[in-house]
Amino acid sequence: MKKDIRATELMDALGNIDDELLAEVVDLRQEYLTEKEKKPQKRTRAVITWIGSLAASFAIVIAAGAFFVNSSIFRCGSDSKSEMASDMASGTTSDMSMAEDMGALEEAAEENEMSYQLTLTVEEVLEEKSSLRCTIAEIEEAGETAGLSAGEVVFVAMEPDWSMDYKTKDQIQVTFEEQDIRLDEDTGCVMIFPNIEPQLQPKDEID
């Protein structure tokens, strides 16, 4: 009678499987995993754009709030369209009515699919400049408000200086380099300008 086998021993024995048998699986895996690796990149771009659109919509609500009740706004984005939203948030269009403001902001955000905006409270930025957190539920709620479908939210590291790491099922962490953060004392806005534009694509170019 041979000895009692434990799972660890079986696992070690599996390390000696004949090469010819392993080679069959190597070929199968190789093709599949290569394809799979390409997909997350597309998904990353899709998520960025999705969040970009969604957060732009989210920004509308907070920017409008900031404009009328002088609350704090945290914003990132750097193209001319987002500047338009910024101008509105900082009060340069103060002669408009609230409805007009909202309409203009929505229009700016809609046209702004290639930019990225994320709105959080200024306190969150100042508390821990290099690390911001928001829940997926918050993003999804904002997405629903904006009429966007939530889909599957997957976050992966994208840039050395700008990363979004999946932390837990219901929380993401957004990390920026400190030098990317500017506090606009006139408007009370915290502005972030991460260099992420090469990552962005219009929605219709994404699978």
Next chain:
Amino acid sequence: MTDEAIVELYWDRKEQAIKETEVKYERYLMKISYNILSDMEDSRENVNDTYLKAWNSMPPQKPAILSTYLGKINRQGAIDIYRKKTSKKRNGTEYESCLEELEESLADENSVESSVDAMLLSKTLNEYLHTLPPTKRNVFIGRYFYMDSMKDIAGYTGMSEQNVKNILHRTRGELREYLLKEGFVL
């Protein structure tokens, strides 16, 4: 570069061998390591160790299939790291320390017997795998050699995840019967 050419570089003691191995097999090795360790840093370290072990073992080794040769080194290395880490975690109590010390002494006394049993087990396992139809065998190897997720296995075998689960369940049962029939005590 072909595997044969890479192996030749190892035999010629050219450091280019490691660079070429990295280009061709880094992702493959990282995936195996990560499946076992779930830690990028540890996986990276293990892959680097794999290159070193490959460098030190060729020559005299001249593997016919480089991917599986590296895969085996890498898998065992990752399992060793995993065991070391979990052992460290467990060692919080004196009970665990005593248990480990006793296990070590038992292993020394029976090392010859253990290694013969291990060889027999490997041989029996290989015999069993050769009896399986290719699809079933690939699912089993994907899971228990490469430690791929059932989702990945379903992806590269073209089956549903449920089907993969069913095959694994049945195969484990059959393996158990086979090992019992061959005289192993489970």
